[in-house]
Every structure is written in C-alpha cells, then in structure tokens.
Amino acid sequence: MTTQPDTSTGNGRGTSGAGDPSPGTDARFATSPAPSWCPPAPTLPSEPVRPAAAPGAGEPARPFLHRAWRGRPEDPRWARPAFLALLLATTVLYLYGLSASGYANSFYSAAVQAGSQSWKAFFFGSLDSANAITVDKPPASLWPMALSVRIFGLSSWAILVPEVLMGVATVGVLYAALRRRFGPAAGLIAGAVLALTPVAALMFRFNNPDAMLALLMTVTVYCVIRGLEDGRTRWLVWAGVAVGFAFLAKTLQAFVILPPLAVLYAVCAPVSLRKRFAQIGLSAGAMVVAGGWWVAIVELWPASSRPYIGGSQNNSFLELTFGYNGLGRINGDETGSVGGGGGGGGTGQWGETGWNRMFNSEIGSQISWLLPAALILLVAGLVLTRKANRTDLTRGSFLAWGGALLMTALVFSYMAGIFHQYYTVALAPYIAAVVGMGATVLWEERGRVWASLTLAGAATASAAWGYVLLDRTSDYLPWLKWLVLVGGLTGALGLIFVTRIGRRLALAAAALSFAAAIAGPTAYTLSTVNTGHSGSIVTAGPSGASTMGGPGGGMRGGFPGGQNQQNGNGAQNGQQGGGTGGPPTGGTGGFPGQNQQGNGNTQGNGGTRGGNQQGGMPGGGPGEGGMGGGGGAGGLLNGANVGSAAKALLSKNAGDYTWAAAAIGSQNSASYQLATGKPVMAIGGFNGTDPSPTLAQFKKYVTDGKIHYFISGGGMGGGGGASSSASSRISSWVTANFKKVTVGSATFYDLTQSTSSN
Numbered sequence: 206m207t208t209q210p211d212t213s214t215g216n217g218r219g220t221s222g223a224g225d226p227s228p229g230t231d232a233r234f235a236t237s238p239a240p241s242w243c244p245p246a247p248t249l250p251s252e253p254v255r256p257a258a259a260p261g262a263g264e265p266a267r268p269f270l271h272r273a274w275r276g277r278p279e280d281p282r283w284a285r286p287a288f289l290a291l292l293l294a295t296t297v298l299y300l301y302g303l304s305a306s307g308y309a310n311s312f313y314s315a316a317v318q319a320g321s322q323s324w325k326a327f328f329f330g331s332l333d334s335a336n337a338i339t340v341d342k343p344p345a346s347l348w349p350m351a352l353s354v355r356i357f358g359l360s361s362w363a364i365l366v367p368e369v370l371m372g373v374a375t376v377g378v379l380y381a382a383l384r385r386r387f388g389p390a391a392g393l394i395a396g397a398v399l400a401l402t403p404v405a406a407l408m409f410r411f412n413n414p415d416a417m418l419a420l421l422m423t424v425t426v427y428c429v430i431r432g433l434e435d436g437r438t439r440w441l442v443w444a445g446v447a448v449g450f451a452f453l454a455k456t457l458q459a460f461v462i463l464p465p466l467a468v469l470y471a472v473c474a475p476v477s478l479r480k481r482f483a484q485i486g487l488s489a490g491a492m493v494v495a496g497g498w499w500v501a502i503v504e505l506w507p508a509s510s511r512p513y514i515g516g517s518q519n520n521s522f523l524e525l526t527f528g529y530n531g532l533g534r535i536n537g538d539e540t541g542s543v544g545g546g547g548g549g550g551g552t553g554q555w556g557e558t559g560w561n562r563m564f565n566s567e568i569g570s571q572i573s574w575l576l577p578a579a580l581i582l583l584v585a586g587l588v589l590t591r592k593a594n595r596t597d598l599t600r601g602s603f604l605a606w607g608g609a610l611l612m613t614a615l616v617f618s619y620m621a622g623i624f625h626q627y628y629t630v631a632l633a634p635y636i637a638a639v640v641g642m643g644a645t646v647l648w649e650e651r652g653r654v655w656a657s658l659t660l661a662g663a664a665t666a667s668a669a670w671g672y673v674l675l676d677r678t679s680d681y682l683p684w685l686k687w688l689v690l691v692g693g694l695t696g697a698l699g700l701i702f703v704t705r706i707g708r709r710l711a712l713a714a715a716a717l718s719f720a721a722a723i724a725g726p727t728a729y730t731l732s733t734v735n736t737g738h739s740g741s742i743v744t745a746g747p748s749g750a751s752t753m754g755g756p757g758g759g760m761r762g763g764f765p766g767g768q769n770q771q772n773g774n775g776a777q778n779g780q781q782g783g784g785t786g787g788p789p790t791g792g793t794g795g796f797p798g799q800n801q802q803g804n805g806n807t808q809g810n811g812g813t814r815g816g817n818q819q820g821g822m823p824g825g826g827p828g829e830g831g832m833g834g835g836g837g838a839g840g841l842l843n844g845a846n847v848g849s850a851a852k853a854l855l856s857k858n859a860g861d862y863t864w865a866a867a868a869i870g871s872q873n874s875a876s877y878q879l880a881t882g883k884p885v886m887a888i889g890g891f892n893g894t895d896p897s898p899t900l901a902q903f904k905k906y907v908t909d910g911k912i913h914y915f916i917s918g919g920g921m922g923g924g925g926g927a928s929s930s931a932s933s934r935i936s937s938w939v940t941a942n943f944k945k946v947t948v949g950s951a952t953f954y955d956l957t958q959s960t961s962s963n
Contacts, residue, residue, distance in 0.1 A: 284389035288380055291393060295376050295400040298734060299369040299410055304361040305737030308879055309412045312741060312891060313347065315875035316340050317412070318359055319884070320351030327351050329503070331512045332871055333884035335863045337898070340871075341516025341525065341891055343499065345453035346414035359882070364412055371416045372409025375423050376400050379634055379641075382427040385434070386598055387645045394719070395641030399633050403729040403745035404571040408630040411738060414455045415630050421451035422462060423634040426605050429466050433601040436476040438484050445488035449495025456530045458631070459496075461616050465608030473604070475596040500526075513897035515871070515890040520897070534622040555624040562618040563629065570674050570750040572629035572636070574726040576614075577666040579636045582643020583607040585659045589646060602642060610635035626744050626751050648715065651703045660718075661700040667722035668693020675725050681747040685728055693721035741872065845873060847880035850948045855914060859883040866953070867903075868916035869893040869932045877916060886912065889932040900934045907956045915939045917952040 276285025308314035312332075316339075320327035323334040330344025331337070340347070349367040357363040376399055380392035399405055408415045425447040432440035444466075451459035467485055474481045503511070503522050517525040556567045564573050583603060590600035613631055617624070643663070650656035668690050675686035699706060699714025706714070729746040744751040855877060859865040865883035868874040874887040888903070889895045898906065906912050917940070944958040 280384075280389055284384075287393055288389065288396075291380070291396050291400070292373055292377060295396075296369065296373050298400065298730075299372050299406065300366070301734050302737070303365050303369065303410060306365065306410065307361050307737065307739055309361070309365060309739055310741055310743075311739070311875040311879055312871050313340065313350075313412045313414075314364055315871070315878045315885075316344075316347050317350040317354055317364055318879060318882070320344070320347055321354035321359065326512075329512050332515065332874065332887045332890075333864065333878060335884040335886070336512040337864070337884075337886045338513040338871075338890050338895065339515045341529065342414055342455060343453040343522075345450055345499075346417040346455070349417075350412060359879075365410060368409055368412060368416045371420045372400075372405065375409070375420045375634060378420070378423045378427055379638060382423075382430060383602075383638060383641050386430075386602055387642050391641040391645035393641075394644055395637040398575060398640050398723065399637035401723055401727045401730050402572065402574070402630075402633040402637070403726055403733050404627055404630045405633040406730040406733045407571075407738065407743060407745040408627050410734065411627075411743060413627065415627060417454040418451055418458060419630050419634060421447045421454065422459070422609070422631060425451070425462065426466070426609055426634075426638075429470060430598070430602055430605050432470060432484070433474055433596070433605070434598055436474055436480075438487060441470065441484040441488040442491045445491030446495040449492040449497070452492075452496035453499055456526050457534075458628075461613050461631075462609040465612050466605060469601065469604050469608060473595055473597075473601045513890075513895065515887075515895060518896060534624075535616075535620050536622065555622065558619050558621055560618055563614055563632075564670075566677060567751060568626055568629060570677065570729060570746050571626045571744065572632050574671060574674060575636055575640050575667055575722060576632075577670050578663040578722065579610065579639040579643070581659065581663045581666060582647065583610070583639050585647055585656070585663075586639075586643050589650065589656075599646070603639070606635050606638040606642065610639060625742055627742075644719075651700075651711070657700055657703045660703075660715075661697040664693055664697040664700060664718035664722065667718075668697065671722065671725040675728075678747055678750050681732075681750075682728055685724065689721050689724050692717055692724070696721055845876045845951070847876050848949050848951070851877070851951050851953075852880050854946070854948055854953065855881050855885075856883065859913065861910075862913045863906075863911040864913070866914040866916050867906075867912050869918070869936060873916065873918070885916075888935055893932045896931045898935075899931055900938060903935050904938070910957070912956050914946075915943065915954040915956055917954065 274285060274289070275282070276288070316326070316330055316332050319331050319334040319336075323331070323336065325331070326334050326336055327348065328344070329336065330339045330342070330347050332340060349371075350364050353363045353367050354360075376396045379399055380389075380396045382392075383395050384392040405419070408419070425444050428440045428444035428447060431437075432444065448459050448463065471481050471485060474484070476484070500522055503514070508520055514520050514522050514525055516529045518528075556562070557565060562568055563576060586603040587600065587607070590597055590603065593600050610632060613635065617628060617632070644660070647656045647660045647663075651660065671693065672686045672690040675682070675689065696714050696716075696718030699710065700718060703711045703714065729750065732747045732750075733745040855865045859881065863884065864886040865881060866874075866877055867886035867888055868877065869888045870893040871887040871891045874885040878885040886898075886906075888898065890897065903912075915936075917936075939954050939956070942959055942961045943954040943956055944960055946953045946955055
C-alpha cells in the first residue's frame with residue numbers, strides 16, 4: 206500500500222521511547238516496524254522547509270481554490286477531486302425530495318419550533334414555548350434545527366437540512382480518519398459505504414437525535430486514533446468533548462463505545478503508562494464538563510421555574526438518564542414506557558433479542574448488508590498485524606473501529622427495552638470504516654494466497670447475504686438479487702486468481718465485487734430517499750423490508766403489535782377519513798395488548814394517506830380527517846391531521862392564553878402546535894404517562910385562565926398505571942365539566958365555558 210508522509214501540522218512527527226517527538230520521521234510509521242504491506246518510513250529533509258513566499262515576493266502561494274481542489278501534495282492527484290465528488294453526491298442524494306417528509310417526527314419538530322420562539326425552551330428542549338414539559342432526551346440535537354428555524358422560518362427544509370449536513374460531515378470525518386493511515390482509496394470506499402447504507406440515508410434526513418449521535422461517535426473514534434498516532438493529550442481531550450456532547454444528544458448511548466476505546470488507548474498509546482492513564486483521566490474530565498454543565502444547571506434550577514423533565518417520573522433528568530433512557534433500555538424495566546421486551550434470545554414487544562438480531566427480518570435490511578464482510582475483514586486485519594509492536598497504528602485502527610462495532614452490535618443485540626430499527630445507524634460508520642481499511646490492506650497483500658482468498662470470501666459473503674436480504678422483499682426489483690449474486694461470485698472468483706490475471710482484470714474483479722456488494726443497499730437507499738417518512742418509528746427501504754413485533758404481529762414503520770388479529774379497518778378508514786398526513790409508513794399491528802377496538806379511533810378514522818395501517822390504539826387521535834403519518838397508536842406515535850377549521854378555532858384569541866390548548870400525549874399536542882404556531886401543552890409527555898401536570902395543577906391553570914381548549918383523545922388511551930392515571934383524571938374532569946365543541950371529526954372542550962360548578 207503506497208502511503209506518503211503527511212506534512213501537515215501534527216503529522217510530521219514520530220515517537221521515540223515513551224512517545225517523545227523525534228524530528229524527521231512520519232508518525233504513522235515511527236511507532237513500530239512497518240508491516241509487510243507498508244513501505245519504509247520516509248525521511249523528511251534535514252533542513253527546515255522554506256515557507257512559501259508571499260505574492261509578489263518570489264514564487265507566489267497557490268490560490269486557495271487550487272489548494273482545495275488539489276488537496277495534500279502527498280496524495281494522488283485524483284484523491285481530492287474524488288473526495289469532493291463524494292461529498293457533493295452525498296449532499297445531493299440526501300437533499301433529494303427532502304420536503305416529502307414534512308415535519309418528519311412532529312414530536313421533535315414541535316420542540317424545534319418552541320426553541321425558535323423561546324430561548325428558555327431552546328435551552329431545556331421544551332415541547333412548547335410556554336415551557337410545560339421537555340422532550341424525553343437532552344436538547345443538543347434540537348439546537349442546530351432550532352437555530353435554523355430561527356434564521357429561515359419554520360419549514361421542512363429548515364428542520365431537516367441540518368441533519369443532512371451532519372450526514373455529509375460524518376462521511377467527511379470518516380474519510381479523513383482512514384486517509385491518514387490507509388490512503389484515500391480506503392477513505393473513499395468507507396465514505397461510499399456509509400452514504401449508501403439505507404438506515405444512514407433515513408436518519409440523516411430525519412430529525413431524531415441519531416444523526417448527531419452518529420457524527421459525534423465518528424469524531425470520537427477519529428480523535429482516539431489521532432491520539433494513538435502521536436500520543437498528544439489534546440486528541441484525548443477532544444474525544445472526551447465529543448462524547449460529552451453526544452451524551453447531550455442521546456444520553457447513555459454515547460458511552461457504549463467507551464470501554465473498548467479506553468482499553469485500547471491504555472494499552473497501545475505511544476507514551477508512557479503513567480501518561481496514558483493521566484490522558485484518559487483528562488479525557489474523562491473533558492467528557493464530564495462537556496456533557497455535565499447542562500445537567501448541573503437543570504438539576505440545580507428550581508423545578509417551579511423550569512419545564513417538567515419529560516420521560517421521568519419525578520421531574521429529574523438524572524432519573525430519566527439512568528432509568529427510562531438508561532438501564533431500562535437494557536433490561537426492559539422502563540417506568541412510564543410503552544412497554545419493554547424479552548431478553549436472552551426471547552421475543553418481546555420490541556422484537557427478538559440474541560446474537561443474530563442485527564441479521565433478522567426486523568433489522569437486517571437496515572444495516573447488515575456489509576456486516577458479514579466487515580467481520581471477515583476485521584479478523585483478517587488483526588491477523589495481519591498480530592506480530593506488530595504494541596503501538597502499531599494499523600492494528601490500533603482496526604481495534605478502534607472494530608471494537609466500537611462489536612460493542613455497539615452486542616448491546617443492540619441483547620437490549621430488552623425499547624429498540625427501534627433506526628438505532629442501528631450508529632453502526633454504519635464503524636462497518637464502513639472496517640470495510641474500507643480491510644479491503645485496502647488485503648488488496649495490497651493480494652500476492653499472499655490467504656489474503657486473496659480472504660478478499661474473495663468477503664466478496665462472496667456480501668453477495669450471498671445481499672441475495673438473502675433482497676429475497677425477503679421478493680417483489681421489489683426481483684432481478685437485482687440474481688445480479689448481486691452472480692456479479693459478486695464472479696468478482697470473488699477473479700479475486701482468488703488475482704495474481705494470475707493481470708492488473709487490469711484484477712482491478713475489474715475488485716470493482717465488480719464492490720459494485721455487487723453495494724448494489725442492494727444502494728437500491729434500498731434510493732427507495733428510502735424517494736419516500737417521505739413521518740412519525741415516531743420509521744424504517745428504510747421499500748415496503749415490507751422490515752417487520753417488527755412479537756409472534757402473531759408485526760409492523761413496518763409502525764408500533765410493534767402483539768395481538769392484532771382483531772384489527773383490520775385502519776387502512777380502509779384512512780382513505781375514508783381523507784387523511785393527508787404523510788406517506789404510508791404505518792404498520793400492521795396495533796398497540797400491544799390493546800387492540801380491542803380495531804380501527805384505532807374514536808374521533809377520526811385515521812390512517813395514512815394511501816393507508817397501509819391496520820389496527821391501532823383505542824382512543825385514536827383527534828383531528829379532521831384522522832391521523833397523519835404512519836404508525837397507528839392514535840396520537841401516541843403520530844399526531845393528528847389538523848384541518849383548517851380546527852386551526853382557526855385554536856388560533857382565535859390564542860394570544861390571551863399561555864397555552865392555546867392542552868392535549869394528552871406529545872405527538873397529539875405537536876400536531877396542533879405546528880399547525881397553529883401557538884403553544885399547546887402536552888399532558889403526560891410523549892406517552893401521556895408522565896405525572897405532569899397533576900389534576901390539581903391543571904385545575905389551577907384552568908382557573909387562572911391559562912389554557913383555552915382541551916383536545917380529546919391521544920396518548921395511551923388512559924391505560925393502566927399510577928402515572929398514566931394523572932392524564933386519565935384530567936380527561937375525566939374536563940369531559941364532565943366543560944362545554945364540548947365538535948369541529949369536523951375532532952372534539953375539543955372549551956375550558957372557559959363550564960357546564961357545572963366544578
């Protein structure tokens with residue numbers, strides 16, 4: 206593998222002894238003897254390089270545009286143009302048809318809208334600008350979107366373009382990480398694999414926190430590898446900062462990759478043992494500061510003057526972090542959740558757990574296309590570097606990306622609590638990196654029989670698994686699975702005899718193998734960007750590509766169903782109700798164990814436009830024309846389709862009230878808030894199960910004239926549990942004491958017109 210020295214700042218140094226810089230040696234080769242595929246360490250000139258003369262004083266510096274196009278002098282001339290083309294193609298791909306998703310997940314879009322109207326809501330991540338309750342996550346992922354909406358106004362593009370930019374940035378960081386050690390070809394392969402992963406194309410065009418999490422996790426691994434390269438403390442500090450901000454995006458999921466990375470640095474960094482542990486300590490301190498400042502402010506802020514912490518049962522962010530969003534996701538014990546799942550290889554409401562979870566019909570088509578090849582190449586890379594010195598950067602890179610991959614996949618495979626298919630976007634950069642590194646290294650070693658056979662094995666595994674995944678949706682491009690299989694096997698055959706067929710044919714075999722490997726995920730990615738996605742649970746790929754749920758029930762993009770045999774009217778009613786909520790991403794199967802009402806509505810016959818929803822949640826969401834978007838749990842996973850009459854009703858005199866209305870469940874309230882631009886209180890948070898506000902608090906709000914209307918329906922339908930009874934009691938009190946107003950199929954209660962003495 207031809208690798209040239211990097212003369213940029215911080216890379217033209219080697220290490221000696223405990224990692225002290227030694228001039229004249231490239232750091233990428235100085236820490237250990239080079240592997241057989243790596244050229245000897247080049248030496249730098251003994252004289253310092255003369256800086257370029259200023260324009261007009263000798264030879265002028267190259268223009269900025271020329272430098273940007275040419276890239277680093279040590280790279281091939283094609284490298285920078287190819288990289289820029291990759292970024293441009295990714296940008297165009299992810300921006301294509303972006304507005305088809307509308308407000309995407311209205312739960313987060315409502316918080317973005319609130320943050321664009323109120324700096325207090327911005328800071329806390331409130332669902333409404335009057336700061337009744339927050340989302341059930343920290344707010345960092347909302348901040349870029351809220352700033353965008355402040356600048357450009359509320360629109361689908363203003364909300365989702367920041368997510369697209371995060372996706373493009375992730376591709377760029379991944380390329381930069383691999384280019385330094387493995388060359389631009391490795392970076393381009395990894396970047397293309399990442400951009401064309403279906404779940405990546407989904408989540409980098411959606412407004413959930415996962416886009417920011419994936420970017421910051423990629424930055425974290427990059428910084429750790431830079432630390433392994435030259436032993437500089439600043440890289441460990443930056444890694445800690447990245448993890449801290451990732452915590453503010455999605456709490457404890459940011460910590461999943463820390464164990465393998467910490468052990469790796471403690472063992473392999475090119476500095477003394479004492480300094481290694483000191484650097485890890487400083488990194489931990491930076492992580493605490495970067496993520497803890499917001500937590501400290503929230504915990505110390507008087508609860509009476511801040512919004513309720515959504516998703517918690519005692520108004521504590523720490524309880525939310527270690528309960529509902531923390532250990533509860535692992536063991537399934539999630540107080541206030543919509544349900545846990547089975548563990549230890551069992552089947553629960555969130556799908557089967559076990560070692561093969563990433564490959565099954567629920568998850569496989571989202572992320573696993575190149576996962577078998579990545580595992581093969583990871584083992585090959587570690588075998589190739591098994592005799593390298595402790596500080597060998599090639600082995601360290603494989604351990605960093607591979608450790609992050611294995612640790613994340615292991616946690617995802619066995620977590621028994623809430624699990625959605627789109628979580629797997631966190632794996633996409635790790636898989637892409639291992640594929641890029643492994644393919645490049647083995648290509649340089651192709652003269653060895655075992656290396657060419659391993660490359661052929663990886664190509665065969667990709668082709669065979671691609672065939673299996675495509676066969677699961679046999680009606681979708683039925684010819685593609687055969688093209689993938691035949692093309693992949695043909696390319697693999699050429700790789701076996703790569704040293705005997707000449708360079709051109711060898712390159713053709715490698716290109717054919719790669720094309721066959723990414724053909725399946727590319728098709729699913731194109732299907733993803735051609736379809737709008739809305740609601741709380743979304744999946745990538747064509748219809749039927751991913752199902753989820755326990756025995757007897759499943760879903761695609763909807764809520765997991767366990768007992769849906771009595772449901773069957775949702776799709777038909779979605780047409781009759783005239784819903785225009787968004788593309789059909791709903792699923793078959795209603796809310797687990799609560800399907801007795803079948804068509805999932807009391808006010809609106811709700812489905813999606815075109816309707817593929819079957820069944821739903823009793824007490825479906827209100828709204829003229831029924832529920833918008835996919836999913837099915839009436840107001841729990843998707844909000845209402847708000848008609849013009851309902852919008853006019855809530856908007857009239859809205860400025861006289863703190864909240865134009867109140868509704869049970871965040872998705873339900875979000876729909877009306879986004880439609881009217883006025884604050885709408887989400888009673889009980891996302892599920893309607895948070896004990897906020899209490900009945901006494903709600904009565905006081907009504908007495909003080911702070912809420913105009915109560916919107917009927919939504920949430921979990923008042924089902925079970927002490928916490929959910931708060932929203933049930935509020936609903937019962939309102940319906941018994943206030944005037945009912947019907948607009949189309951939606952039902953409201955005017956809280957300024959009492960029908961009793963209260």
